[in-house]
Amino acid sequence: MKKIAMIAIVIGLAVFFTAIMAQSDSSNQMAADVITLQEPHIDGGISVEKALLERRSIRSFSDEALTLEEVSLLCWAAQGVTDDKGHRTSPSAMATYPLELYLLAGNVTGLPSGVYHYSPQGHNLTAISEGTKIPELFNSSMGGKEDWRKSAPAVFIVTGVFERMNKIPGQDLSRFVYVEAGTASENLLLEVVSLGLGSTYTAGFDENKTREYLSLESGETPIAVLPVGHKLEAD
Numbered sequence: 001m002k003k004i005a006m007i008a009i010v011i012g013l014a015v016f017f018t019a020i021m022a023q024s025d026s027s028n029q030m031a032a033d034v035i036t037l038q039e040p041h042i043d044g045g046i047s048v049e050k051a052l053l054e055r056r057s058i059r060s061f062s063d064e065a066l067t068l069e070e071v072s073l074l075c076w077a078a079q080g081v082t083d084d085k086g087h088r089t090s091p092s093a094m095a096t097y098p099l100e101l102y103l104l105a106g107n108v109t110g111l112p113s114g115v116y117h118y119s120p121q122g123h124n125l126t127a128i129s130e131g132t133k134i135p136e137l138f139n140s141s142m143g144g145k146e147d148w149r150k151s152a153p154a155v156f157i158v159t160g161v162f163e164r165m166n167k168i169p170g171q172d173l174s175r176f177v178y179v180e181a182g183t184a185s186e187n188l189l190l191e192v193v194s195l196g197l198g199s200t201y202t203a204g205f206d207e208n209k210t211r212e213y214l215s216l217e218s219g220e221t222p223i224a225v226l227p228v229g230h231k232l233e234a235d
C-alpha cells in the first residue's frame, strides 16, 4: 500500500511540474536555440525630453547592420523585466502581461538571419526559424511603390494574447491589449532615438503572412510592426 502511495505521489509531482513548465513557455528556458542578450546599460542614452523631441517616423535605411547590443536594448525597452517581482519597462493592466515580442533579424551583427521570440524573464531570444522573412513579408507594392520596410535590417513585431487579459467573467478587456501594444512600441521607438537609429510605428501589414512567419496560434494576434535601421534620410 505504501509503495502504491509513493508511486502515486511521484506521478502526481511529474504531472504538476510538466504543467508548470508548459505554462511558463514564454520564459524560453527549455529551448535549445537560446541566444542570451547582454544586460542593458541604462546610462548610455539621451534625455527622455530629447528623445521625444527627436522622434520622427523614419522610412529609409542604410545597409549598415544593427548590433546585438542594440537589439538587446530595444527588446528590453519594449518588454524588459525591471525588478525581481517581474514588472516590466511597459505598464500592464493588472500585471497580466498579454504582449509577446518577436524579431525578424535580417542584418544583425552576431545574430544569424532568422525569426526570434524575446523572453523578458530570461532576457534572451529563441530562434523560431532560419531566414530573415523580411523581404517575403514586405514584398507587395503599395500604390505601385515598393514597401520601404523591406530594406530594414531588423523588424520587431508586437503581438497580443487576449485570453491573458480577459480573465474577469463578463468583461471584455481586449482593448487593453491594444493599449499595451502602444506603450511597449513607444518605449521601443524612444530607445531607437536614444541609439541614433530610425523606425516607424506601422499597423498596416499582411496579418496572414505575419502569423505564418511567427508560427502564431489562433489566440495570439500581431498588432504592431516596427522596422528598425540606421537612418538614411528623414521623410
Ligand SMILES: Cc1cc2nc3c(=O)[nH]c(=O)nc-3n(C[C@H](O)[C@H](O)[C@H](O)COP(=O)(O)O)c2cc1C
Binding pocket: 055, 056, 057, 058, 059, 200, 201, 202, 203, 204, 205
Ligand atoms: C496606429 C498607427 C499606425 C501607423 N501605421 C503606419 C503604417 O502602416 N505605415 C507607415 O508608413 N506609417 C504608419 N504610421 C506612422 C504615421 O504615418 C506617422 O506617425 C505620422 O505620419 C506622423 O509622423 P511622425 O511619426 O514622424 O510624427 C502609423 C502610426 C500610428 C500611430
